Amino acid sequence: MLSFIVRRVIETIPTLFIIATLTFFMVRLAPGGPFSSEKNVSPQVLRNLNEHYGLDKPVLAQYAGYLKNIVKGDLGPSFKYPNRTVNELIATSFPVSLELGVLATALALALGLTAGIIASLRPNSLADYAPMTLAMAGICIPTFVVGPLLALLFGLNLGWVNVSGWHSFPDRVLPAITLGLPYAAYIARLCRSGMLEILPQDFIRTARAKGVPEWKIILKHALKGGILPVVSFLGPATAGIITGSFVVETIFQVPGLGRHFVNAAFNRDYTMVPGIALFYGSLMIVFNMLVDIAYAWLNPRIRLGE
């Protein structure tokens, strides 16, 4: 287990190196620069700015300097937000995205697993079709439709929660639901198919023959195997929930990281783009590793690191 984690962490290094290199050069290859949208910048000011951020040096020298800083854990100063470093910007906005992501994931799991299990118990009945049709709708309707509709209904018409902002707990409800719903839908469908694969198996009959109560058959004997497709989906999904919350953060004015990610690209923020990409990359790797560990725990036939 420990050697597995150590090996995975070591394997991470080349991945992160590639991410840093690609994003570093790609953002520089894009037309324009960090200061091209500023109005009326005199050549002298521009020269000073370039000098200040080291843009006057050859690209390879900039690259070498950037790599050196990354190794030290320094993602550099932001080009767009004067006097703020990328580290600081991530540190202030990521907890917000994380909180939103955790709430959305919890909601997606609670809703998705319940719906999936219920649907799998009576396949091809109303109890199956109703939640699965809803799930299909959940997958198909985009966030930017669901979000404003929820805001309209619960925010404006019913007045139960604020339409936007991130100040109190009720403010978290609508963004979390909007973000979590499509994932709940995916999880429901995956859970249903996973359970349908397990429930007709011989060992479920054995459990019945032992007199195991039906609820325990479902939750102990079937769910551990039936949930496996959900778990493998959860790795990329959790990362997606946390990184992909840009639309939701915009709709509900949530001060999260997603907003910075997109704006950094528009602003040609030469340090912010690779910085956030590296951060998200690491996050993705960590989640996938957690999923692999959970997978090995759920399925004893899978051994870590063999």
Add this chain to the structure above:
Amino acid sequence: MPLLSVTNLSTSFHSRRGTVRVVNSVGFNIDKGETLGIAGESGSGKSVLCYSLTGLVPQPPGTIESGEALFDGCDLLKCTTEKLRSIRGNRIGMIFQDPMTSLNPYLSIGSQLVEPLTIHRGLSKKEASARGIDALTEVGIQDAPRRMRQFPHEFSGGMRQRVMIAMALINNPDLVIADEPTTALDVTVQAQILDLIGALQHKHNSAVILVTHDLGVIAGICKRVMIMYAGRVLESGSAGQVLSRPRHPYTFALQKSMPAFTKRGNELYTIPGAPPDLSREIIGCPFAPRCEFKIDKCVNGPCQLLVHKDGHATACVRINDGDLLLDTKYRAGFTE
């Protein structure tokens, strides 16, 4: 009073192609500590009969059409699911055919093994675990404490079947239903498993229903035998009666199909044809189309299981009418 008394049990499966009567008016008794063998070829309804008794027939598509199965004063076919659940794994243990798929691959051997103890006897995890170790040791598994923590994929087929047996017997059930417990196993392991079931049965004084398609297995350990075909009982009686003086051409043909009854070097006998389509109503004897002794009344006349004075029952119309004698002469002609 018998431990289990089954009368007129019929089970059907409904599909788009129609209703398939898999078990058709089956009845039998089994006493405490007795061993009943149920034999017949694949698809004769042996397994479904067992599942019907323990409420393991998936409904739908299955339905128990009729019958009564009195187990210690309780009708297994009509009692509540909760009552039946309290009997399963507690007073009736089951061993299944394929130990490779009958154990849960996601749970440790220990947690599966002791489940009947925690569910039916309310034992704590610790007590149950101690009993589980004893049970594994009893079925001949070495190093039981370590094996309890392992998973099914770390066991061989024979070892898994030993675990299944330990699990079925852990609550000292009055009745053990073993559905082809040796079919999926290596020939060398088969004998060990049968010996084990026999020894434990003796020790715990449990009755055993042994389902098999191997007449040799029945000859070895069963006191009474029931021969099934197309969901019906064609012959029943003591093992000695049925196996040495068969009163149904089907039993006779099954015996002839065994290598032990064929002279060395001769081609092995096979019963011509295939079992009938059970979605159609069968008039007369279900075995008639394949029977070498059939005459008109077999196909057209009624066919019922008749118990003779010596307790040996047969559904063969010709034998019941006394116009056919399955003499050892016939078989002698075969073996010599």
